[in-house]
Amino acid sequence: MIHSFFSANGYVFELLFATAFYIWGQKHRKNFVMRVFTVVIGMLMVSMLWQLLPIKNPLTDSMRTAVFFVLCTLGVTFCFHVNFMESAFYNTAAAATQHLCFKAASSVVMLFTRNGIEISVLNDIVYVAAIVVFEAVCGLFFGNKLRKESLKTTHTSSPTVLLLLIGMQLCTNWFQNLFDKYDVGYKPYTVFVMFDMICCLFLLMLQCEIVRNQKEQESNAIMQHLLYQQKQQMKLSQETIDLINVKCHDIKNQIATLGNNIPEDELADLKRAIDIYDTAFKSGNEVLDVLLMEKFMQCENKKIRLDCMIDGELLSFMKKSDVYALFGNAIDNAIEAVDKINDEEKRCINIRVKKSRGMILIHVENQYLGELSFEEGLPQTTKKDKRYHGFGMKSIRMIVEKYHGFLSAGSKDNIFSLDILLPVPK
Structure with missing residues (x-):
């Protein structure tokens, strides 16, 4: 049965x-x-x-x-x-x-x-x-x-x-x-x-x-949409930085006019604050200067040191939107990682762009907390919702491949390093 x-x-x-x-x-x-x-x-x-x-x-x-x-x-x-x-x-x-x-x-x-x-x-x-x-x-x-x-x-x-x-x-x-x-x-x-x-x-x-x-x-x-958003952000950032520079110049003139009517200690604090927003990066690449100024202000607000040695002229062959997206994503990832560190000496991001052995070398380095896992050579996001995160590194790789370059990411002793090699156009 x-x-x-x-x-x-x-x-x-x-x-x-x-x-x-x-x-x-x-x-x-x-x-x-x-x-x-x-x-x-x-x-x-x-x-x-x-x-x-x-x-x-x-x-x-x-x-x-x-x-x-x-x-x-x-x-x-x-x-x-x-x-x-x-x-x-x-x-x-x-x-x-x-x-x-x-x-x-x-x-x-x-x-x-x-x-x-x-x-x-x-x-x-x-x-x-x-x-x-x-x-x-x-x-x-x-x-x-x-x-x-x-x-x-x-x-x-x-x-x-x-x-x-x-x-x-x-x-x-x-x-x-x-x-x-x-x-x-x-x-x-x-x-x-x-x-x-x-x-x-x-x-x-x-x-x-x-x-x-x-x-x-x-x-x-999703990456194409993010790149489009970053392109729009680049235009907005340029307008914002230009406006800030104009306003800082006007405020400096007003301070000079007021002269002794402002106490010296308040005057020094005010000049320091203005200097932060009036800082001008001269890397040799206009778009990169705008981005670095924007990220510098973010870092100042979070008390993170942004150490840059950049020859921006080497990147003149790249589309402006690609430069903005590549460095924007790299710095954003670094800021997010460093912001979790309490030790002030370790709250630092190092960026280098130079020519080395006939190639353009881009190096971004920062410290981090916790453990990093890698998949297909890229660090994986630590956020719970992985569906809409982790695209920053993917978009960086996509831009690097667009210019026939090489990308390498690694970590050692809680220091994350991103190295990009781009061939110099003939």
Whole structure:
């Protein structure tokens, strides 16, 4: 009784087990356990009712697979906070995993049968053990890749999912049922199984690649938007600094006019304050001077020393917006790190731009607290929400690559250093 039940309805358990590896990390809906129980019971009831159909042929078998795919997809949206298209994407991977592992487990059982072991119960045990192991391996490998780049950040498009579903159904459903109907021997079956498994593997690899590419496209779009914002900020900063310089000049003239009417100590404090805002950087690059003035005032407010030795003329070949974005992101990251340090002697940012061995060397150095982790050569953001953070270093790398340069980031003894080498244009 139990054996026949699981033999008739095993596909439901195999599909749900595979689905769990791809969807489990998503946020649960309220009354999650009851929802899962409802989905499992519902799918089992449909499976048992399907056994009562008077007609069984490749068409009805294929329809059965398609029906359970839709039910499982709806079940995922019922239990988790995902929309139908996201659920369909995950379940496409789950269905491909189930079919791949079904073929692999069936092949293992066939090996037992060919070697003279035809005990039904033993074959069932071997099949169950094999498919559990195979689904766990595939689910963990491909599931981790898909969950790592959450579909919440990738907006899977309808045509993409539709093409994946059609390809999967054709390769792993319709053809399989037709072959089962017109099986002509062991060798053709073996060839078909290999073809079937390879199709499933390619489908899973394709899904992982789609998610990865969509994640990169979203990252690039965010970086382009940030670069545009920085370009607008550059224009605003130029206007602000020009206005400050004019006002400082006017205030100096007013102080000179007032003369002895202001106490000496107040006059000294006032001149010191004006000097801070009237400081002019002369690096040889107008945009860089504006940026350094802006960052210098930020550092003064936070009591951070900004130590610069910069030959800005070396950067004259770069677009103004690229200069502003590159140094702006580098200094912002340094300010954020140094601002967490209480020791005044360590609250310092060093910036160097010079020509060295036919290359332009840009060096930014600062101390930091805590631990830094690196991925693909770049330090990772320490903020909890990593989706919209960490793009500063990525935009720096993008600008460096635009000018065919090299970027190196490293840390030692709680000192972070960023080194950029740019070829000198001929």
